[in-house]
Amino acid sequence: MKPLSAGVAVAAGLVALATVPAIASSSAEPTPATATVSMAAVLRAAQIDPQRHDQTVTAGAGPSVTAVERALRARGLLDQQYVDGHFGSKTVSAYAAYQRSLGYEGLAANGLPGRSSLVRLGTDRFEVTHVVGPGARTTHGGKVVNERTKAMLRQAQRLAGHTFKLDQGSYNPGGDPTSAGTHDGGGVVDINVDGMNRALRSKAVKALRQVGFAAWYRTPSQGDWPHHIHAVAINDPDLSSPAQHQVGDYYLGRNGLANEAPDDGPEVKPIRTWEQYRRTR
Template sequence: MALAIKTRNTATRLLTAAAVLSGLVLSAAPAHAAATPSHTEASASAAALPAVDMEAVVLAAQIDPRRADHTLTPGAHDSVMAVEQALEARHLLDARWVNGYFGTTAIGAYAAFQRSLGYTGLAANGLPGASSLATLGQGRYTLIHQIGPGARLQRDGYTIDTRTQQMLTEAERLLGFHLTLSQGSYNPGGDPTSAGTHDGGGVVDVNIDGMSSTTRTAVARALREVGFAAWVRNPSQGDWPWHIHAAAISDTDLSTQAQNQTGDYYLGFNGLANHGADDGPRIPIQTWEQYQRSH
């Protein structure tokens, strides 16, 4: 009888201890769950952030500084506002310039941000790149429609970037013949008559020796169709031979001078210092990415 009582007491103590331990584990579980957000909660948090369209921001950064007024670039307002608000939060842009217009003040503020990241040269000229835009937007926005120049390569003995090569290849497909370059990109100081437009990426000159006037116009049209700001240049305009000058719109390695040319192209100008009217074939203007989506 005593042995039975002793056995029941031992069992009771074991059950009590197990219950206590079970309670401790159960009470600890909610605290741990609250400290670690679920995958669903993390996804919802990211989804709550506004989306910044990189294509729209880069386009506005080329066009807006060249405007004579404060007309906004279509489709860019919300994305530009988010970027400007992020610059304001870093005390790089005054609140009065947070307006959805990516003008010269915003360009200067963005260049300052790029320099704060340690960027120099082309990477710190105020034209947003994917890496800096993503860094600026951490915790503030998500980045969509990312674009970039890609790796550098050689074509006809000149350096260009992958995006430019793809655009030239598509223009050749439309034309049905090969285009030969007479100048490439990333050529700082290589040709003083180019006024710095070839210092960065996205800009080429096409050799048009032997082409008729009709063929020259057709080449300029094809280049424009795939996303270049392109013009037939002649010796009466400057100290250069006949050629076609083409700047790839929204190439994020564009020099400042080339950015100005692409902005002027959208506004109906010829891309020259005289700010004359566009003398090339007029077609709906689009970027390489827009062209790809429509074909």
């Protein structure tokens, strides 16, 4: 047989190499490019799971959370043992570290997945669906809130048949030491109850819960504060860490205070976010 020339041999070798299937790296554990991650689901899990006393996975959030955890693991920010679909404190800390690596700070690095950071994390791994945004900062009753919170308050007022007067709004770091940092971020308000009778207070709290707030009527016997209604917008990406924990407590049937006592407000089931509420109308 006539020997192949050098050029022909090289060409033949390249053809042979082209027919060899690529070997995927098992250590990276990539999520398929066609995967989707629900921002709404991972936000919900990131608020509830750190408040659990076990490793239970939040219903409907497991696949999305696992995809996020795999991406954090691929960046060396999360140990493999925590890639389990449970968005606990280790995952929150890892996500906050990822946000800081992007140059974010303050509320933008609070460990709650925001749209921009989640999209960047999902590059070549997953697409982001069910996006939640707080909107720009605005005012309601003279207090600073974001557009999402304002829309929620307006609808709750319609359901309650009462206009709310706010004692405290959002984005108010250090404004009231008794608030324990809950108002440092977005999505949190305190509502004045002067002139409200017991029935109206209960109706107001129920209305707030119906539209997507974790809400409670607070009394001086519970802490160093006057009578008021405290409300936290579920799934607001701008929530401070203490406010995140209160949302988790609400889902778990607690009162949102340090004593973790049972929820003392009107029952509203199922618990819905603002986006879920709007879809039911």
